[in-house]
Amino acid sequence: MSKEVKENDGSVEQLQEQDLPAGPALTAEELEEIADARKLRAKRKAGNKGRRKQWLPEMSITSLMDMMTILLVYMLVNYSTNPLNITVGEDLQLVRSLETSETFEHLVPVAITKNHIVVDNAPIVQVKDGKVSAKAKREGEDGYFITPLFDSLKDVADHQKKLAQYNKSVKFTAKLLIVGDQEVPFRLLTEVLYTAGQAEFNQFEFAVIKQ
Template sequence: MEPTTSLSITSMMDMFTIILVFLLVFFEPEARPDPEFQLPSSVATQQAADGTTLRVRRDAIEVNGSPVLPLVDGDLGNAARDGRRVLAVLGALEAARAQVPGGELPLMVECDQAVPWSTLGDLLATAADAGFQSYRFVVLGGAERPIPPTGSAPSQVF
């Protein structure tokens, strides 16, 4: 007569529980791409750092996640300005910078890929007036390089 053995599934339960919690943390119920905000792809590999976030959607501008100014298809429209400075964004960026100890974190620019340079250029000029002197353009990294290697003479590497 063979002895009855029961399979111990406790360790397997532990493993699945850890995986489940991990996946639940990253679960997004609405994983559909947001038509108003799509980052461009890039071959850049430098990992995005921390900083004050300026998000430029097609329908709004957000500073550190808070809506600041509505846009119409990425256009600033009749937003109140002083020269190139967009006043609503200037105030929000100055307030955000004041909250950073030392105020030296870079500005992380998360911009929709279809937003025109006319809008982005004015926002960067505004950020410069708010005291931000370095920028990081946040992109989706690891894209295929659009420039395949050619047989051209190699340039000097520094």
């Protein structure tokens, strides 16, 4: 059973009996309200069907890790050691020799000046009157182990070993370039060499000026 309800434009809306509430007969106004509600529901359904679901792309942690790994390997493979650059000044006068080596380029320089012990151009510990302060030594004034120098060289050794894992052209040679002032005391030189040996550097080249 169905009933007809006239719309404002004169068209007729068919209402099935199942759309009508049970009870006494409805007036024309009530039937018109029911028809309007039905049309509104139909419009909402049509709008929901045409609406696309919005979603935000999720960033994968795995993808980020892969990206960082690629960047790290790229930087390590393209790593290159800077050529040796020694600045000779009032506190550093090199020893003169008739023989020189041409293999200095890839060695880490350790300079012993009148004022500092310098590792790769970075001052590590102060030198005064040809001595290192007792506070900088593990066993005090009579000791040979210079703690700040050991820490610095150990970092250098660990860094070179990691580079060697990714770059075949970089090798840990356990060798240092000693750049010593010509007036450096033998005792101080011995302390530097001993400390370097404790940090896994047991081979040395000495920078000199060729006569």
